[in-house]
Amino acid sequence: MDERRLRELLEEVASGQLDIEQACARLRNLPFEDLGYAKVDHHRALRQGFPEVVLCQGKTCEQIEGIVQSLHKSADVILATRATADIFACIQALIPEAVYHEEARIIQIGEPPSQSASIALVISAGTSDIPVAEEAAVTAAAIGARVERLYDVGVSGLHRLLGHQELLDAAAVLVVVAGMEGALASVVGGLVDKPVVAVPTSVGYGANLGGIAPLLTMLNSCAGGVAVVNIDNGFGAGYFAAMLCKQLG
Amino acid sequence: MDERRLRELLEEVASGQLDIEQACARLRNLPFEDLGYAKVDHHRALRQGFPEVVLCQGKTCEQIEGIVQSLHKSADVILATRATADIFACIQALIPEAVYHEEARIIQIGEPPSQSASIALVISAGTSDIPVAEEAAVTAAAIGARVERLYDVGVSGLHRLLGHQELLDAAAVLVVVAGMEGALASVVGGLVDKPVVAVPTSVGYGANLGGIAPLLTMLNSCAGGVAVVNIDNGFGAGYFAAMLCKQLG
Amino acid sequence: MDERRLRELLEEVASGQLDIEQACARLRNLPFEDLGYAKVDHHRALRQGFPEVVLCQGKTCEQIEGIVQSLHKSADVILATRATADIFACIQALIPEAVYHEEARIIQIGEPPSQSASIALVISAGTSDIPVAEEAAVTAAAIGARVERLYDVGVSGLHRLLGHQELLDAAAVLVVVAGMEGALASVVGGLVDKPVVAVPTSVGYGANLGGIAPLLTMLNSCAGGVAVVNIDNGFGAGYFAAMLCKQLG
Amino acid sequence: MDERRLRELLEEVASGQLDIEQACARLRNLPFEDLGYAKVDHHRALRQGFPEVVLCQGKTCEQIEGIVQSLHKSADVILATRATADIFACIQALIPEAVYHEEARIIQIGEPPSQSASIALVISAGTSDIPVAEEAAVTAAAIGARVERLYDVGVSGLHRLLGHQELLDAAAVLVVVAGMEGALASVVGGLVDKPVVAVPTSVGYGANLGGIAPLLTMLNSCAGGVAVVNIDNGFGAGYFAAMLCKQLG
Amino acid sequence: MDERRLRELLEEVASGQLDIEQACARLRNLPFEDLGYAKVDHHRALRQGFPEVVLCQGKTCEQIEGIVQSLHKSADVILATRATADIFACIQALIPEAVYHEEARIIQIGEPPSQSASIALVISAGTSDIPVAEEAAVTAAAIGARVERLYDVGVSGLHRLLGHQELLDAAAVLVVVAGMEGALASVVGGLVDKPVVAVPTSVGYGANLGGIAPLLTMLNSCAGGVAVVNIDNGFGAGYFAAMLCKQLG
Amino acid sequence: MDERRLRELLEEVASGQLDIEQACARLRNLPFEDLGYAKVDHHRALRQGFPEVVLCQGKTCEQIEGIVQSLHKSADVILATRATADIFACIQALIPEAVYHEEARIIQIGEPPSQSASIALVISAGTSDIPVAEEAAVTAAAIGARVERLYDVGVSGLHRLLGHQELLDAAAVLVVVAGMEGALASVVGGLVDKPVVAVPTSVGYGANLGGIAPLLTMLNSCAGGVAVVNIDNGFGAGYFAAMLCKQLG
Amino acid sequence: MDERRLRELLEEVASGQLDIEQACARLRNLPFEDLGYAKVDHHRALRQGFPEVVLCQGKTCEQIEGIVQSLHKSADVILATRATADIFACIQALIPEAVYHEEARIIQIGEPPSQSASIALVISAGTSDIPVAEEAAVTAAAIGARVERLYDVGVSGLHRLLGHQELLDAAAVLVVVAGMEGALASVVGGLVDKPVVAVPTSVGYGANLGGIAPLLTMLNSCAGGVAVVNIDNGFGAGYFAAMLCKQLG
């Protein structure tokens, strides 16, 4: 319910078209659809600039189908993240134009109306970090950001990164995806004058603690301009980066 | 052994019906049945207002069967939580009227003698939190509370919750079930003047740490009137809420 | 802003007494007073049954004075917790009838209009846990609960607790305050059929981890009906217990 | 050393003005000044859009003076964070125009050449979070962002926040500063379609774990578009937000 | 190499039967058998009163067979802990008189030469803790302690424990095995004047943290005379208890 | 209340000397003295073989004085642990024969009636661990154990320990006190066939984590027969060791 | 790009053979091969003395094949660690001379040109630690170190280690691999005057915390000259040790 709708409602009250009980009730009801197990949020696109995204993890196939169908009524683009091939099979049967980004584990339906000129550059430290990096890249692109990729440029061979300074400088925002010790975020943060969204991954073993080590590294970054999202949360970083790109145009 | 039985015993001693050795022995023996692997506590209903509940996790089918059969002799309602479909099959073969609440993973035998007028409202933040919420709801209902449900009203779309203020106000106690960051408990705590029992769930990934993140969130709630149970402990919250409702009537 | 005020506002709109712009604005504005560093919430008493409580820790004397003076305009009872003697000196100079509960570290202004018949029993495991227990007891009493105390009855000498079964049975809700290993909450939970609000304290050393040990103990309680608040949060437990007593009358 | 300087150097080599040994050496040397205990980075302004910021914590007065004097030669604006009043006294004796933002604990020398039109909105959950919020606000303003403040709007009294939706909508980026359970970041994230930089603070006690609780809350935020900086790192959030505003203009 | 052997060696040197190089070498060599992957310690029985025990976890069947065969040459009793049924099949093929204690997951070969008069009482809090309790009981018995068992007497139904005070008083040492919150160790510690060896188990979920919760509970026990072994380490507790019983006779 | 007193009471009921109400009441009352802030447990000596020990930490001087005076009526030996010199001054004014073991921070009043023949050997790894070792040694001696000391024999110079094998062999129980990495407990455990009570200390820095490192080391000891008490809990280890020695005579 | 190549390039610029644009570009490009998912680092051998090692964990078979083939063009020796038998089958099909060290889970292609005279001694505490020890030994040997092995010499039977003092003294560097409590590293560190590289393993259970316990033990070692690598990181320790041996010759 936006400002305009609120004024209309009050005008209907003022003109007597709507009685007070009805107005009271309507002011309490904002547009969401109740599926019982889920309250699908149809005006999130108005409020947040992008429709609700379905996190598949922990939901049954039936629940995902129900939510996707409900969103399909009103949304330009629908994303379902952490989707297995089985879930994609269900969704594709329902909505044949659905696309599966396998490495990113994302189901996408529809395309964004436009693409930003400003670039979100997604960087990965190692080959094993690519699935998370792809989750970020696919998400950002689906929301309308122009996305570039730079993979396997970890700090143990610094020249691989330093050789791409031009690409680093061209980006409006950088998403740095790294597991192990996660030092790449600090190094990139020291090389650019743009915001860096750091994504720790659970790639590693032992004292990596399932991604806690790179998470702490990134939170303690000595370089300015680095903010961090949850471990393996490529989606969150891509979403954040796309929000910036869309503001910049 | 309650107060009345103690007086009777002492009267038997006073009247010489019971000699001192026997009295000594009986004062040491309180009513529980020893199955070897379990000491079934038949007077818990007297002491705690509800019979012993069987936590199936970590027990063999044979052990659960033995305990349920022993409880069946004296209890109005029996609950077996964290029960798989396999365990239900065993129990149903034994006690055909047993009912399986699949989403809640609870086996229930019998019904509570009465239902409270006061309401325990069970709220879930997301769709994935529903199994834990159902464990709370089924437990509370089995003990005799009137239960209402409000699911998928997490803080990322606050209007879904704010649209149900009336329901929030009607409850005598609220159970808030939330994973991810668990912020819903604080928000609900700030909207009502009733006790809130918060249940963190292990829904999430990475820095969620298997539910530690929402647990800490709820323990640090800036809203008054929020108390917390263990991660995924829907049973505990439902039990606590029902205790309140039964006192209120 | 309560239901009644909303109806009045809409009636003013319907009758033309209030124009739409003003109504829009007023619907956005709920009653709080902005002190710059604090937004004092004057209708919390309506919404939550008790005025905002001032947590002194981390606030300057000037800030506390400002907030207390602002609350003083509308509240029956004001509580300022974690208050040092110095802070009390400031407040007393301002409001001479202020009372300082030294052991509980609480400043209280005013008295609750009535006291519940139902009892909140505050139990402490050891002598060192008494300050937190007193914070709970003073808070609950200030909100209007009838409070009883039972101190130094830890599990290393179980008979001290078992000797008070009558008092345990008389309570409508029990607050159990314990540091060290915090086992008292489980033991009390097994002896009563009433809700137990457990408060871990930071009393202990080494593997106590500043109260984490009793916190975990209480969260994992094998007794039903135990819910937990933050370490040393006597206030939270007292507030929660008083909410129950006030509902029960 | 920027692109232009590299070309000039190579042209000098091509023209024979510079011999190869000298060119080799110069390509190795980038401009920093070596104070022994510190290597002051004079071309960071070129590389990162803002001069090196001095974190006073852990440095002696003499070291801070040396670094500030060295930076003073080339920088428009100098910031020294986590500065005590004593450190300010030292610096002011050296550079009289230095200004001390007491609540933010920041020493500022000079003003940014321009201010962005886009707004960085700094929000605090409680009164005790204001020092960290001020660190963010002063930092962002010093770098050239237009800053607005909205303090003490925590989730326990949600209407205090909801009453400022207009201000939320006006911001290009929001910095949310919260201790205790840190739920405010998720709530704000659900109300806006702009990036939210969340700052957990160490305000709280017990299971707050020195800010770990709100840190985890924010990392697990169920709202999209939330990224997180270190506990109490107001500087980092302000710097990140200003980078966005400066790109937007 | 014991005292007697050392004297003999020095006597051989004194008498010229052994030259100095040989003596040097022999003083470096103590009796163990080198299997390449394991150095079997044949004189541990002399040094520690019981032969080396084989922890099967993490070893291949071949390695376990080799070690058991090597020990079989010199040991009265051999224990292999954490043994699966598959491992038992291997060992039984080799040494037909081997016995498998299924619940305790222990393979035993041989019997202790005698049994102590003093009692090691093994207590379990719940039914699910029995496998660990059995590991303790079987171990203690195999080393020569007289073992009694008292299972499923957790603190949520205290009378189950209090009803066995006589058995508690008869024990020379008590092994208390408990998961969940592990409060039983403190309660038992407060009821007896004998040493209590506490074994936390990983039975539980959520904030149980795989047994860390009862481990901390037991370490912080407010009752004197409680010492703790590793989570699920029934073997260690049984071994410790048996050492006491054997000293007492 | 012991068995004998129970029989007497029942005999009085049988003979009519005691009416039922009185008997009921008395069965509820076990002997402890209520000081308000403390319930002093006078029959602990009967139940546990040693009177209640006063942990001074967290108690006021007045509280400690009250408890000590109450215990002084019935106890042979009184111990007050973690006592500062100030607390000793208070106690000495009250009870002039009180003795202060400064390094152990223990106040002792009275002597044990007898000393065991069997030896409790207290071993410290380093010089800095001595205060905790002394707490163990003084406690064990006060309860009646014969105590020997072996200090500064950490594993970095193994010969210092190996040179005392005879002393190790003479002990009935060994208390090993070690900070840093705590490896000494495992090494001692491998050299003896007697129970080892390990005490981790908070001596160390960094990844020592206030004693968590040696605590974990000791819990994971690969040597059999090692049980562990809380960090810096010399008292607990001395108490445990003395219980063994007193059983052995 | 080494020093020599840089001079040549600058000489070509000086002589006009290379224009400035080309020189600029080339200075930005260092030799790595871009496979899309990986940037293979061909000059690491020059920079680090050994080619890039492939960590197989988290990579697909296709990715590993691609990287190995790319490295095969220029490297003397290739190592692929954490390789399963399936991965070896893929690689062997491609490069038949590849060898699989099964226990070490390493695929090796080629042999080092020479072997050092100085010895890297790899010591394991238990049989279960051998896979990690073998990873260290195979790695060190593949890089050119002379490797000796000493396995199953944990501290619970100290004489097994003390009997090999001669071997300890012969080593130039020692790699100590230990799980459980990891005390072996301190003991070895106290016996030698050479650097000790300690490798904690995840062998153990409960409070071992997946190797955190021995990791902390080793970091807190009271013996000088002990440095630590990640849990189960045999590769890292072998690599480190070989670097030393190669310097020593």
Place this chain on the structure above:
Amino acid sequence: MDERRLRELLEEVASGQLDIEQACARLRNLPFEDLGYAKVDHHRALRQGFPEVVLCQGKTCEQIEGIVQSLHKSADVILATRATADIFACIQALIPEAVYHEEARIIQIGEPPSQSASIALVISAGTSDIPVAEEAAVTAAAIGARVERLYDVGVSGLHRLLGHQELLDAAAVLVVVAGMEGALASVVGGLVDKPVVAVPTSVGYGANLGGIAPLLTMLNSCAGGVAVVNIDNGFGAGYFAAMLCKQLG
């Protein structure tokens, strides 16, 4: 007791100069001096190549004086680490030639007989890390290593490090000291082919967790050849590095 002394002893036995009892006794006694609170280890120089180092933290002035005087009899160089100015005053009164390295907090008595040709390069990330770096540098020099320093070259301004590649290449071993996120160790590890000893420092705040963050970073380093010592353990790193340099000459 070295090999030569052992032979002599055995020869005395063979020749009848020493009887067997005496030989037995002497073989048990290795040379350390027992001060009661400390067993000073005089033959550590033989066994470990450097005399015992006194860690002052946790010791009284009297204890330190005693140990230093005892060591002074036999040692070339004595180091006392973590020494305050007060401790230095005590020691200087005793041994006037003692020198105090203030920044390193080390007292040094005597000089090493020779200095290695190979270089230990000590690198610090920031100015605040210098005290720990100095502890490493002074220690390594005192043991006989040639030491070079490179301070304040953290990754946020990478050119400061890259400008010193020549110095990096000249070192035989590198000690990298870094707090905050500790990324410098990985970056240095990727630039050199020599062993890197990484020292995390407790410099930082919040999620730095007192140095745990850089510790984890360094343990998870993606660069080969990095080993780690305890947080703030400059001494340990300097000792380790010097051991390498002394072997290399």
